[in-house]
Amino acid sequence: MSRIALIAGAGDLPRALVRALSGQGSGPMVCAPEGVMPEGLAVDTRFRFERLVPFLRHLGDSGIRQVVLAGAIHRPIMDPALFDRETAGLVPGMVAALAGGDDAALRWVIGVIESFDLEVVGLSDLAPSLLVSGGVLTARAPSVQEAADAERGQAILAAMAAVDVGQGCVVASGLCLAIEAVFGTDAMLADVARHRPTRTPQTGGVFVKRSKAGQDLRADLPTIGPATIPAAKAAGLSAICLQAGHVLVLDRAAVVAAADAADMALWAVP
The missing domain is CATH 3.40.50.20 (Rossmann fold)
Incomplete structure (x- = not known):
């Protein structure tokens, strides 16, 4: 070989x-x-x-x-x-x-x-082991509202894929708070954290991370790691929803432990 x-x-x-x-x-x-x-x-x-x-x-x-x-x-x-x-x-x-x-x-x-x-x-x-599989990864499963916000986020990202924008977005109570653009996940979550104290809803919501529809999966796969959890928490979020088989999770044990410590739900859907 x-x-x-x-x-x-x-x-x-x-x-x-x-x-x-x-x-x-x-x-x-x-x-x-x-x-x-x-x-x-x-x-x-x-x-x-x-x-x-x-x-x-x-x-x-x-x-x-x-x-x-x-x-x-x-x-x-x-x-x-x-x-x-x-x-x-x-x-x-x-x-x-x-x-x-x-x-x-x-x-x-x-x-x-x-x-x-x-x-x-x-x-x-x-290295397929680096990709997240389907199901709930954390001790806490998503609430009904979190699951609904995740579905709303998936629909938003599907609509944005046609113009080659967005592997992630933030949705709270059905409202889209942010879409990940060229500056990436960290910048998006930091922007949400900066604005939430003066906006409604001030807490709760889901960070949705998926590949773009039609994306060539040989490069630029969506990725989260241990630093994603405190960034999502600082943004006031309560859950993270990933696309099964399409999102890389670096240091998965540390990610899950951090999410559990923050009482965040982390799960993956098709």
Whole structure:
């Protein structure tokens, strides 16, 4: 079996994936863009997006046949002076993809990688244990109101998917308090926390986290971790609803313990 290249972004997900792969042969070649520091991992290869083509050729020359994407990579600020000729030829497609939303940009990246005879594989195939399964994870099940708010959140996210926006939203008493945009979950929850003391309802509500309908699940899977629980609690929320089989839960035992300590319901639905 050929070695896998892990294109690692920020956060703990790349390290969790390396741990999950540790019993499946040799570890992956860890690659990261310049300026991105995967937590707790040594980086084997650094690259710049301005020289994407030479980097992808390097992977093939190194015996890599499969690539997995994991971790947060924010849209880079690129230096026109650093482009090689072949990568510069990709710029029009890159600009159009970036204008189309996160999923469009990731589809473009995956297409470019696979044009170099590299297969992009998903976390759901490599490490399915990281994905949440269906059912209630915490000691407390959701209330009738929380379940209704979760259904409302699912409907909101389904409506937003057509314009490639939103893997998460916050709903309380049927009212949408926030939708996760390009700044991510932490920014959304912090915004809710900032406004709730002066808005109604001031407490309660559900954070709903799902993949976008039609999303390519080989990249940018929705993710929560231990830090999500105190952020949701600070936002006055009482529950979190995830999409079974589509959301990554990092350090699941710690997440569940934190939710139980906060008396929050945490569950997953299809």
